[in-house]
Amino acid sequence: MFDTLRNRYALNCPETGERALVPVSAFRVVRRLRGATSPAVFRVEFDCPCGTRHEALVAHDLLDWAPLGTDSSETFTNLATGRRELVAVELLEQATTHLRKGSWPWTFWCHPESALRPGFPSSLRFVSPEHDHGTGQVGVLVRCFSCQRHTVNIVSTDHLDVPWHNDDKIAYVAQVFDRDAVAPEERFRHQLEDGPARLRWLRDVG
Ligand SMILES: [Zn+2]
Ligand SMILES: [Zn+2]
Known part of the structure; x- marks a missing residue:
């Protein structure tokens, strides 16, 4: 649910x-x-x-x-009409508008392709706790939707939690993740701690 x-x-x-x-x-x-x-x-x-x-x-x-939320059966009171309405109808309209504009519910930076790519919660491999990284940010290891390779992104919690909300900038670790014998979780920690995080402004690359 x-x-x-x-x-x-x-x-x-x-x-x-x-x-x-x-x-x-x-x-x-x-x-x-x-x-x-x-x-x-x-x-x-x-x-x-x-x-x-x-x-x-x-x-x-x-x-x-x-x-x-497009399948949701939740309702809300529309203040304009005073009626109970389905949340799903509202969210479906929102989703359609976003997709038409070419934006995705979640967006991550793919370092091997040097491109922004759509993602989903199932694209995440690891997520670091917020307190590990300072103010409202978390490190994630994302598997690219298009090339299946992995990149460490550093994003706000809203970027993950709120569909269609994208940070203005995404920091990422400019290292290739996959070619390494080290256990993925350990490598993820290393990259987060030592990797030179680079910033990409979504407005510039989007
Ligand atoms: Zn519990
Ligand atoms: Zn990719």
């Missing part, structure tokens, strides 16, 4: 036995489960509001499409 008004996934918390509301920026590791194809299923490790890290299995449509 996805709460489109708060941009949070409702995932099971084994500590409280209830559903916790979890934003994309609280994901830590996302891995595709081998074997599951229709739908694809992802194993998501996340930092729960209860203070513990848990794991959840999330189907592809929930992970990538539910945040766009």
Whole structure:
């Protein structure tokens, strides 16, 4: 389940036995489960509001499409008409307008291609906690939608949590990630700590 008004996934918390509301920026590791194809299923490790890290299995449509809210059955009161209306209708219009303008719900920088590429929550491999990186920013390892190669991006939590919200600039680590024998998680930490982060202004490259 996805709460489109708060941009949070409702995932099971084994500590409280209830559903916790979890934003994309609280994901830590996302891995595709081998074997599951229709739908694809992802194993998501996340930092729960209860203070513990848990794991959840999330189907592809929930992970990538539910945040766009176009299938949502939630309603809101339209202040202009005073009527209850479907959130989905509003969000579908919003999505159509954005796509027509050539923008995507999530955008990341692909270093091997030197280009902005669309992404999805399922494109993330690792997400570093906000407090690791200072003010409101998180490091992510993203698998490129187009070339399948990986780049470390440094973005705001809103860039991850709010579909269609794009930071004005994205910092990235100008190192190729894939050609290395080091375990991916360890390499991700190294690149975040040591990599010369370069800035790309989305307005300039978009
Ligand atoms: Zn929990
Ligand atoms: Zn690419």
